[in-house]
Amino acid sequence: MRVGIVGAGIAGASLAEKLARLGHEVLLFDHRAPWEKPCGGGVTPRALDDYPGLLELPLSRREIREVVFIGPTGRRTVLAMPRAWHTVSRRELAQVLLERAEAAGATFLRRRVQRISESSGFQIETAAENFQVDFLVGADGATGLTRRSLVGKWNRDDLCRCYGFLLPGPGDLRLVIRFYSDLIGYAWLFPRPGQLFSAGIAASGSRLGREELVQRLCRLIEAELISSGHPVPSFPKPYAALLPSLSAQSFASPRVAGRNWALVGDASGAVDPVTGEGISYAFKTAKLLAEAIAEDQGRSYPERWQEMVRLGIGHAGAHCWRERFYDPKVLWLYSLVLQRSGQVQELTRDLFSGRQSYHDLKPRVLHAIPQVLLETLLSLFTHRAPP
Ligand SMILES: Cc1cc2nc3c(=O)[nH]c(=O)nc-3n(C[C@H](O)[C@H](O)[C@H](O)COP(=O)(O)OP(=O)(O)OC[C@H]3O[C@@H](n4cnc5c(N)ncnc54)[C@H](O)[C@@H]3O)c2cc1C
Numbered sequence: 001m002r003v004g005i006v007g008a009g010i011a012g013a014s015l016a017e018k019l020a021r022l023g024h025e026v027l028l029f030d031h032r033a034p035w036e037k038p039c040g041g042g043v044t045p046r047a048l049d050d051y052p053g054l055l056e057l058p059l060s061r062r063e064i065r066e067v068v069f070i071g072p073t074g075r076r077t078v079l080a081m082p083r084a085w086h087t088v089s090r091r092e093l094a095q096v097l098l099e100r101a102e103a104a105g106a107t108f109l110r111r112r113v114q115r116i117s118e119s120s121g122f123q124i125e126t127a128a129e130n131f132q133v134d135f136l137v138g139a140d141g142a143t144g145l146t147r148r149s150l151v152g153k154w155n156r157d158d159l160c161r162c163y164g165f166l167l168p169g170p171g172d173l174r175l176v177i178r179f180y181s182d183l184i185g186y187a188w189l190f191p192r193p194g195q196l197f198s199a200g201i202a203a204s205g206s207r208l209g210r211e212e213l214v215q216r217l218c219r220l221i222e223a224e225l226i227s228s229g230h231p232v233p234s235f236p237k238p239y240a241a242l243l244p245s246l247s248a249q250s251f252a253s254p255r256v257a258g259r260n261w262a263l264v265g266d267a268s269g270a271v272d273p274v275t276g277e278g279i280s281y282a283f284k285t286a287k288l289l290a291e292a293i294a295e296d297q298g299r300s301y302p303e304r305w306q307e308m309v310r311l312g313i314g315h316a317g318a319h320c321w322r323e324r325f326y327d328p329k330v331l332w333l334y335s336l337v338l339q340r341s342g343q344v345q346e347l348t349r350d351l352f353s354g355r356q357s358y359h360d361l362k363p364r365v366l367h368a369i370p371q372v373l374l375e376t377l378l379s380l381f382t383h384r385a386p387p
Contacts, residue, residue: 012139042279155247160203162243178220185202246273251313
Protein backbone atom coordinates (compact mmCIF):
# COMPACT_ATOMS: atom_id res chain seq x y z
CA MET A 1 0.00 0.00 0.00
CA ARG A 2 1.23 3.55 -0.72
CA VAL A 3 0.89 5.62 2.46
CA GLY A 4 1.26 9.41 2.64
CA ILE A 5 2.09 10.81 6.09
CA VAL A 6 1.74 14.56 6.59
CA GLY A 7 4.13 15.66 9.36
CA ALA A 8 7.46 14.15 10.40
CA GLY A 9 7.25 14.88 14.12
CA ILE A 10 7.32 12.10 16.69
CA ALA A 11 4.08 10.45 15.55
CA GLY A 12 4.70 10.79 11.80
CA ALA A 13 8.36 9.74 11.76
CA SER A 14 7.90 6.79 14.13
CA LEU A 15 4.89 5.59 12.12
CA ALA A 16 6.84 5.96 8.86
CA GLU A 17 9.57 3.69 10.22
CA LYS A 18 7.07 1.03 11.31
CA LEU A 19 5.10 1.04 8.05
CA ALA A 20 8.25 0.96 5.93
CA ARG A 21 9.41 -2.07 7.92
CA LEU A 22 6.07 -3.73 7.18
CA GLY A 23 6.86 -3.32 3.47
CA HIS A 24 4.59 -0.37 2.64
CA GLU A 25 5.69 2.41 0.33
CA VAL A 26 5.81 5.45 2.63
CA LEU A 27 5.95 9.12 1.62
CA LEU A 28 6.67 11.37 4.61
CA PHE A 29 6.06 15.12 4.15
CA ASP A 30 7.36 17.94 6.34
CA HIS A 31 8.62 21.37 5.30
CA ARG A 32 10.74 21.95 8.42
CA ALA A 33 11.60 18.65 10.13
CA PRO A 34 13.82 18.14 11.99
CA TRP A 35 13.22 21.29 14.06
CA GLU A 36 13.07 22.51 17.65
CA LYS A 37 9.32 22.29 18.09
CA PRO A 38 8.04 24.43 20.99
CA CYS A 39 7.92 21.84 23.76
CA GLY A 40 9.17 21.15 27.28
CA GLY A 41 10.96 18.11 25.90
CA GLY A 42 10.01 16.24 29.08
CA VAL A 43 10.00 12.47 28.63
CA THR A 44 8.21 10.77 31.51
CA PRO A 45 8.74 7.17 32.64
CA ARG A 46 5.40 6.45 30.96
CA ALA A 47 6.87 7.49 27.60
CA LEU A 48 9.90 5.27 28.23
CA ASP A 49 7.56 2.34 28.95
CA ASP A 50 5.72 2.98 25.68
CA TYR A 51 8.90 3.41 23.66
CA PRO A 52 11.53 1.41 25.55
CA GLY A 53 14.13 2.03 22.84
CA LEU A 54 14.07 5.78 23.54
CA LEU A 55 16.95 5.63 26.00
CA GLU A 56 19.07 3.74 23.48
CA LEU A 57 18.62 6.35 20.74
CA PRO A 58 21.80 8.34 20.03
CA LEU A 59 20.69 11.67 21.48
CA SER A 60 21.73 13.79 24.45
CA ARG A 61 19.46 13.60 27.48
CA ARG A 62 19.20 15.22 30.86
CA GLU A 63 18.19 12.90 33.70
CA ILE A 64 15.84 14.49 36.24
CA ARG A 65 15.55 13.03 39.73
CA GLU A 66 13.81 15.89 41.54
CA VAL A 67 10.77 17.99 40.77
CA VAL A 68 9.94 21.26 42.53
CA PHE A 69 6.20 21.94 42.79
CA ILE A 70 5.17 25.50 43.62
CA GLY A 71 1.56 26.00 44.72
CA PRO A 72 -0.63 29.03 44.00
CA THR A 73 0.50 30.77 47.21
CA GLY A 74 4.18 30.12 46.50
CA ARG A 75 4.42 27.05 48.76
CA ARG A 76 7.29 24.86 47.51
CA THR A 77 7.63 21.08 47.72
CA VAL A 78 10.62 19.21 46.37
CA LEU A 79 9.82 15.63 45.39
CA ALA A 80 12.43 13.00 44.67
CA MET A 81 11.33 10.86 41.71
CA PRO A 82 12.18 7.16 42.06
CA ARG A 83 11.91 6.71 38.29
CA ALA A 84 13.89 9.36 36.47
CA TRP A 85 12.39 11.78 33.98
CA HIS A 86 14.47 12.77 31.01
CA THR A 87 14.52 15.88 28.90
CA VAL A 88 15.62 15.92 25.29
CA SER A 89 16.14 18.36 22.46
CA ARG A 90 13.16 18.11 20.13
CA ARG A 91 15.36 18.82 17.13
CA GLU A 92 17.70 15.95 17.98
CA LEU A 93 14.82 13.56 18.67
CA ALA A 94 13.14 14.48 15.37
CA GLN A 95 16.45 14.05 13.53
CA VAL A 96 17.03 10.57 14.96
CA LEU A 97 13.46 9.41 14.26
CA LEU A 98 13.64 10.75 10.72
CA GLU A 99 16.94 8.97 10.06
CA ARG A 100 15.42 5.72 11.32
CA ALA A 101 12.38 6.16 9.06
CA GLU A 102 14.60 6.76 6.03
CA ALA A 103 16.88 3.84 6.93
CA ALA A 104 13.77 1.61 7.06
CA GLY A 105 12.88 2.68 3.50
CA ALA A 106 10.49 5.64 3.91
CA THR A 107 10.91 8.54 1.47
CA PHE A 108 11.19 11.93 3.17
CA LEU A 109 9.98 14.92 1.16
CA ARG A 110 10.88 18.33 2.56
CA ARG A 111 7.62 19.92 1.38
CA ARG A 112 4.68 21.67 2.97
CA VAL A 113 1.42 19.95 2.10
CA GLN A 114 -0.93 22.62 0.82
CA ARG A 115 -4.06 20.69 0.04
CA ILE A 116 -5.46 17.19 0.25
CA SER A 117 -8.39 15.84 -1.72
CA GLU A 118 -10.11 12.49 -1.96
CA SER A 119 -9.74 10.62 -5.26
CA SER A 120 -9.68 6.79 -5.09
CA GLY A 121 -7.41 7.19 -2.08
CA PHE A 122 -6.04 10.70 -1.59
CA GLN A 123 -4.21 13.31 -3.58
CA ILE A 124 -1.58 15.23 -1.60
CA GLU A 125 -0.74 18.61 -3.11
CA THR A 126 2.52 20.48 -2.54
CA ALA A 127 3.77 23.62 -4.32
CA ALA A 128 5.92 21.68 -6.77
CA GLU A 129 4.13 18.37 -7.26
CA ASN A 130 1.07 16.27 -6.42
CA PHE A 131 1.18 12.73 -5.03
CA GLN A 132 -1.44 9.99 -5.17
CA VAL A 133 -1.62 7.69 -2.12
CA ASP A 134 -3.87 4.79 -1.06
CA PHE A 135 -3.92 5.77 2.61
CA LEU A 136 -3.46 9.21 4.19
CA VAL A 137 -2.17 9.86 7.72
CA GLY A 138 -2.45 13.23 9.44
CA ALA A 139 0.52 13.58 11.81
CA ASP A 140 0.70 17.32 11.36
CA GLY A 141 0.07 18.43 14.91
CA ALA A 142 -2.67 20.19 16.82
CA THR A 143 -3.69 22.65 14.13
CA GLY A 144 -2.66 20.65 11.07
CA LEU A 145 -4.20 20.80 7.63
CA THR A 146 -5.22 17.12 7.58
CA ARG A 147 -7.51 17.35 10.58
CA ARG A 148 -8.95 20.67 9.40
CA SER A 149 -9.66 19.21 5.94
CA LEU A 150 -11.11 15.85 7.04
CA VAL A 151 -12.76 16.56 10.40
CA GLY A 152 -12.89 20.34 10.82
CA LYS A 153 -11.35 22.71 13.35
CA TRP A 154 -11.18 21.95 17.05
CA ASN A 155 -13.55 23.77 19.37
CA ARG A 156 -11.83 26.55 21.30
CA ASP A 157 -12.36 24.51 24.50
CA ASP A 158 -10.26 21.70 23.06
CA LEU A 159 -7.07 23.72 22.73
CA CYS A 160 -4.66 25.03 25.30
CA ARG A 161 -2.53 28.12 24.60
CA CYS A 162 1.18 27.92 25.38
CA TYR A 163 3.92 30.55 25.40
CA GLY A 164 7.55 30.01 26.16
CA PHE A 165 11.27 30.24 25.53
CA LEU A 166 14.28 28.01 25.06
CA LEU A 167 17.02 29.80 27.01
CA PRO A 168 20.64 29.30 27.98
CA GLY A 169 20.79 28.30 31.63
CA PRO A 170 22.93 26.94 34.42
CA GLY A 171 23.56 23.20 34.68
CA ASP A 172 22.17 22.98 38.22
CA LEU A 173 18.69 24.39 37.50
CA ARG A 174 15.91 22.16 38.85
CA LEU A 175 12.73 21.07 37.11
CA VAL A 176 10.00 23.41 38.36
CA ILE A 177 6.21 23.25 37.99
CA ARG A 178 4.28 26.33 39.17
CA PHE A 179 0.49 26.48 39.64
CA TYR A 180 -1.68 29.62 39.81
CA SER A 181 -5.10 30.01 41.41
CA ASP A 182 -6.64 31.58 38.28
CA LEU A 183 -5.11 29.29 35.66
CA ILE A 184 -6.19 25.95 34.21
CA GLY A 185 -2.64 24.99 33.38
CA TYR A 186 0.79 25.70 34.81
CA ALA A 187 4.19 27.22 34.16
CA TRP A 188 7.30 25.07 33.91
CA LEU A 189 11.07 25.23 33.77
CA PHE A 190 12.59 22.08 32.30
CA PRO A 191 16.41 21.86 32.31
CA ARG A 192 17.60 20.52 28.97
CA PRO A 193 20.86 18.92 27.90
CA GLY A 194 23.53 21.35 26.72
CA GLN A 195 23.14 24.15 29.32
CA LEU A 196 19.69 25.11 28.11
CA PHE A 197 16.26 25.16 29.66
CA SER A 198 12.78 25.18 28.27
CA ALA A 199 10.38 27.51 30.06
CA GLY A 200 6.72 27.77 29.25
CA ILE A 201 3.24 28.48 30.46
CA ALA A 202 0.07 26.69 29.35
CA ALA A 203 -3.48 27.97 29.77
CA SER A 204 -6.74 26.21 28.93
CA GLY A 205 -9.74 28.43 28.28
CA SER A 206 -8.20 31.18 30.37
CA ARG A 207 -9.26 34.80 30.17
CA LEU A 208 -5.67 35.82 30.92
CA GLY A 209 -4.09 37.40 27.88
CA ARG A 210 -0.77 36.61 26.28
CA GLU A 211 1.02 39.51 27.94
CA GLU A 212 -0.04 38.53 31.47
CA LEU A 213 0.89 34.89 30.90
CA VAL A 214 4.31 35.76 29.49
CA GLN A 215 4.94 38.19 32.36
CA ARG A 216 4.16 35.48 34.91
CA LEU A 217 6.54 33.14 33.16
CA CYS A 218 9.32 35.75 33.09
CA ARG A 219 8.80 36.44 36.82
CA LEU A 220 9.07 32.71 37.57
CA ILE A 221 12.28 32.40 35.53
CA GLU A 222 13.79 35.45 37.24
CA ALA A 223 12.86 34.21 40.71
CA GLU A 224 14.31 30.74 40.13
CA LEU A 225 17.53 31.99 38.59
CA ILE A 226 18.10 34.73 41.16
CA SER A 227 17.36 32.42 44.11
CA SER A 228 19.98 29.97 42.86
CA GLY A 229 22.51 32.76 42.33
CA HIS A 230 22.46 32.87 38.54
CA PRO A 231 22.19 35.83 36.18
CA VAL A 232 18.91 36.38 34.34
CA PRO A 233 19.24 36.25 30.54
CA SER A 234 17.46 38.77 28.36
CA PHE A 235 14.20 37.35 27.10
CA PRO A 236 13.75 36.89 23.35
CA LYS A 237 10.31 37.02 21.70
CA PRO A 238 8.32 34.13 23.19
CA TYR A 239 6.95 31.38 20.99
CA ALA A 240 3.21 30.74 20.89
CA ALA A 241 1.83 27.25 20.33
CA LEU A 242 -1.42 25.34 20.68
CA LEU A 243 -1.80 22.00 22.39
CA PRO A 244 -4.89 19.75 22.31
CA SER A 245 -6.59 19.55 25.69
CA LEU A 246 -9.86 17.84 24.93
CA SER A 247 -13.07 18.54 26.76
CA ALA A 248 -15.25 15.72 28.11
CA GLN A 249 -17.53 16.06 25.08
CA SER A 250 -14.71 15.72 22.55
CA PHE A 251 -13.24 12.68 24.28
CA ALA A 252 -16.72 11.12 24.15
CA SER A 253 -16.99 11.40 20.35
CA PRO A 254 -13.50 11.51 18.85
CA ARG A 255 -13.01 11.32 15.08
CA VAL A 256 -9.59 9.87 14.50
CA ALA A 257 -10.09 7.89 11.28
CA GLY A 258 -12.30 7.32 8.26
CA ARG A 259 -12.15 5.52 4.93
CA ASN A 260 -8.45 5.30 3.99
CA TRP A 261 -7.32 7.97 6.44
CA ALA A 262 -6.31 8.29 10.08
CA LEU A 263 -4.93 10.86 12.52
CA VAL A 264 -2.10 10.22 14.99
CA GLY A 265 -0.40 12.16 17.79
CA ASP A 266 -1.61 15.71 18.48
CA ALA A 267 -3.71 15.67 15.31
CA SER A 268 -5.83 12.95 16.95
CA GLY A 269 -6.10 14.89 20.23
CA ALA A 270 -4.17 12.28 22.22
CA VAL A 271 -2.73 14.54 24.90
CA ASP A 272 -3.18 14.37 28.67
CA PRO A 273 -5.70 17.15 29.44
CA VAL A 274 -4.31 17.62 32.97
CA THR A 275 -0.53 17.53 32.46
CA GLY A 276 -0.21 18.31 28.73
CA GLU A 277 1.96 15.23 28.21
CA GLY A 278 1.82 14.28 24.53
CA ILE A 279 5.13 12.67 23.57
CA SER A 280 4.19 9.23 24.88
CA TYR A 281 0.80 9.37 23.11
CA ALA A 282 2.43 10.41 19.84
CA PHE A 283 4.51 7.21 20.00
CA LYS A 284 1.56 5.15 21.19
CA THR A 285 -0.92 6.26 18.51
CA ALA A 286 1.72 5.63 15.81
CA LYS A 287 2.21 2.11 17.16
CA LEU A 288 -1.55 1.46 17.30
CA LEU A 289 -2.10 2.65 13.74
CA ALA A 290 0.81 0.55 12.42
CA GLU A 291 -0.67 -2.51 14.14
CA ALA A 292 -4.16 -1.76 12.77
CA ILE A 293 -2.81 -1.29 9.23
CA ALA A 294 -0.90 -4.58 9.51
CA GLU A 295 -4.01 -6.41 10.67
CA ASP A 296 -6.96 -4.92 8.82
CA GLN A 297 -5.76 -1.99 6.71
CA GLY A 298 -6.40 0.41 9.58
CA ARG A 299 -10.10 -0.33 10.13
CA SER A 300 -9.67 -1.22 13.81
CA TYR A 301 -7.67 1.94 14.62
CA PRO A 302 -10.61 3.97 16.08
CA GLU A 303 -11.44 1.16 18.54
CA ARG A 304 -7.77 0.77 19.46
CA TRP A 305 -7.48 4.53 20.00
CA GLN A 306 -10.62 4.54 22.19
CA GLU A 307 -9.32 1.59 24.18
CA MET A 308 -5.99 3.37 24.71
CA VAL A 309 -7.65 6.48 26.16
CA ARG A 310 -10.53 4.72 27.99
CA LEU A 311 -8.84 4.19 31.34
CA GLY A 312 -6.33 7.00 31.04
CA ILE A 313 -6.58 10.40 29.39
CA GLY A 314 -10.11 9.74 28.08
CA HIS A 315 -11.24 8.95 31.61
CA ALA A 316 -9.59 12.16 32.82
CA GLY A 317 -11.43 14.06 30.08
CA ALA A 318 -14.80 12.40 30.66
CA HIS A 319 -14.66 12.98 34.41
CA CYS A 320 -13.43 16.57 34.09
CA TRP A 321 -10.21 15.93 36.04
CA ARG A 322 -8.70 19.01 34.40
CA GLU A 323 -11.42 21.32 35.74
CA ARG A 324 -11.42 19.55 39.12
CA PHE A 325 -7.66 19.60 39.63
CA TYR A 326 -7.22 23.24 38.61
CA ASP A 327 -10.10 24.42 40.79
CA PRO A 328 -8.46 27.15 42.97
CA LYS A 329 -9.59 25.54 46.25
CA VAL A 330 -8.38 22.09 45.19
CA LEU A 331 -5.03 23.50 44.06
CA TRP A 332 -4.59 25.38 47.34
CA LEU A 333 -5.39 22.27 49.38
CA TYR A 334 -3.25 20.08 47.16
CA SER A 335 -0.17 22.26 47.57
CA LEU A 336 -0.71 22.30 51.36
CA VAL A 337 -1.06 18.53 51.75
CA LEU A 338 1.62 17.81 49.15
CA GLN A 339 4.09 19.55 51.40
CA ARG A 340 3.01 17.66 54.51
CA SER A 341 1.65 14.24 53.57
CA GLY A 342 3.74 11.28 52.47
CA GLN A 343 0.59 9.70 50.98
CA VAL A 344 0.01 12.66 48.67
CA GLN A 345 3.67 12.75 47.70
CA GLU A 346 3.51 9.06 46.82
CA LEU A 347 0.36 9.62 44.77
CA THR A 348 1.94 12.55 42.94
CA ARG A 349 5.05 10.49 42.14
CA ASP A 350 2.88 7.66 40.81
CA LEU A 351 0.77 10.01 38.71
CA PHE A 352 3.79 11.68 37.17
CA SER A 353 5.63 8.45 36.50
CA GLY A 354 2.59 6.85 34.88
CA ARG A 355 2.02 4.20 37.56
CA GLN A 356 -1.30 5.73 38.61
CA SER A 357 -3.96 5.90 35.92
CA TYR A 358 -6.92 8.26 36.05
CA HIS A 359 -9.62 5.59 36.20
CA ASP A 360 -8.71 4.40 39.71
CA LEU A 361 -7.45 7.74 40.97
CA LYS A 362 -10.69 8.66 42.73
CA PRO A 363 -10.92 5.48 44.88
CA ARG A 364 -7.26 5.90 45.83
CA VAL A 365 -7.79 9.54 46.80
CA LEU A 366 -10.89 8.70 48.86
CA HIS A 367 -9.12 5.81 50.56
CA ALA A 368 -6.14 8.03 51.44
CA ILE A 369 -8.14 10.91 52.96
CA PRO A 370 -8.03 9.82 56.66
CA GLN A 371 -4.28 9.17 56.51
CA VAL A 372 -3.63 12.43 54.65
CA LEU A 373 -5.64 14.37 57.25
CA LEU A 374 -3.73 12.71 60.06
CA GLU A 375 -0.34 13.37 58.46
CA THR A 376 -1.23 16.99 57.72
CA LEU A 377 -2.61 17.71 61.19
CA LEU A 378 0.35 16.03 62.87
CA SER A 379 2.76 18.00 60.74
CA LEU A 380 0.95 21.30 61.48
CA PHE A 381 0.66 20.47 65.17
CA THR A 382 4.29 19.50 65.62
CA HIS A 383 5.44 22.33 63.32
CA ARG A 384 7.47 19.72 61.51
CA ALA A 385 9.47 21.46 58.83
CA PRO A 386 8.14 20.39 55.42
CA PRO A 387 10.66 18.72 53.13
C1 LIG B 1 4.65 24.35 24.58
C2 LIG B 1 4.50 22.86 24.61
C3 LIG B 1 5.20 22.12 25.55
C4 LIG B 1 5.07 20.72 25.58
N1 LIG B 1 5.82 20.00 26.47
C5 LIG B 1 5.72 18.65 26.50
C6 LIG B 1 6.54 17.87 27.37
O1 LIG B 1 7.40 18.38 28.07
N2 LIG B 1 6.36 16.52 27.38
C7 LIG B 1 5.42 15.90 26.60
O2 LIG B 1 5.27 14.68 26.68
N3 LIG B 1 4.66 16.62 25.72
C8 LIG B 1 4.80 17.96 25.64
N4 LIG B 1 4.07 18.69 24.74
C9 LIG B 1 3.23 17.96 23.78
C10 LIG B 1 4.10 17.40 22.64
O3 LIG B 1 4.96 18.41 22.16
C11 LIG B 1 3.22 16.89 21.51
O4 LIG B 1 2.19 16.10 22.05
C12 LIG B 1 4.02 16.07 20.50
O5 LIG B 1 5.03 16.84 19.92
C13 LIG B 1 3.07 15.56 19.42
O6 LIG B 1 3.81 15.00 18.38
P1 LIG B 1 3.20 14.94 16.91
O7 LIG B 1 4.17 14.16 16.11
O8 LIG B 1 1.79 14.53 16.96
O9 LIG B 1 3.14 16.46 16.40
P2 LIG B 1 4.30 17.51 16.21
O10 LIG B 1 5.47 17.19 17.03
O11 LIG B 1 3.64 18.84 16.38
O12 LIG B 1 4.73 17.35 14.68
C14 LIG B 1 3.90 17.78 13.63
C15 LIG B 1 4.77 17.98 12.40
O13 LIG B 1 3.91 18.26 11.30
C16 LIG B 1 4.55 19.20 10.46
N5 LIG B 1 3.53 19.86 9.64
C17 LIG B 1 2.52 20.65 10.07
N6 LIG B 1 1.79 21.06 9.01
C18 LIG B 1 2.36 20.51 7.90
C19 LIG B 1 2.06 20.58 6.51
N7 LIG B 1 1.02 21.29 6.03
N8 LIG B 1 2.85 19.91 5.65
C20 LIG B 1 3.90 19.17 6.10
N9 LIG B 1 4.23 19.08 7.42
C21 LIG B 1 3.46 19.74 8.29
C22 LIG B 1 5.26 20.14 11.43
O14 LIG B 1 6.34 20.81 10.81
C23 LIG B 1 5.72 19.17 12.52
O15 LIG B 1 7.05 18.74 12.31
C24 LIG B 1 4.19 20.07 24.68
C25 LIG B 1 3.48 20.82 23.74
C26 LIG B 1 3.63 22.21 23.70
C27 LIG B 1 2.87 23.00 22.66
